[in-house]
Amino acid sequence: MTEDLRISMIQSHIIWEDREENLGYYGELLRRVSGRTDLAVLPETFTTGFSMDVERQADTMDGQTIPTIKEWAKKYKLAVAGSFIARDNGKFYNRAFFITPEGEEYYYDKRLYVNVFS
Secondary structure (H helix, E strand, C coil): CCCCCCEEECCCCCCCCCHHHHHHHHHHHHHHHCCCCCEEECCCCCCCCCCCCHHHHCECCCCCHHHHHHHHHHHHCCEEEEEEEEEECCEEEEEEEEECCCCCEEEEEEEEECCCCC
């Protein structure tokens, strides 16, 4: 890393409730900024959008989302921050992440989704 911190805000459209397409799309955007940024910040819930269908859209920590982000961070030599809908112990969260190229991981549960209709 240089002595200046280079941050890229990756703000773009999200393909509604399509994790696989969004991971492919945002992976390409990160490839384009690799070598020119130290930290890429992705949109909130970038894999699905702000879906309220959390039971169907949530991903586990060992599902598709987090391993893919870890791979991007290492491959493109940049830290990645953002959030996704997470399932953990039967509960659902808007989980923020910060993953470094060295493999360090930091998480924060921004919000617990609750079913207001039950």
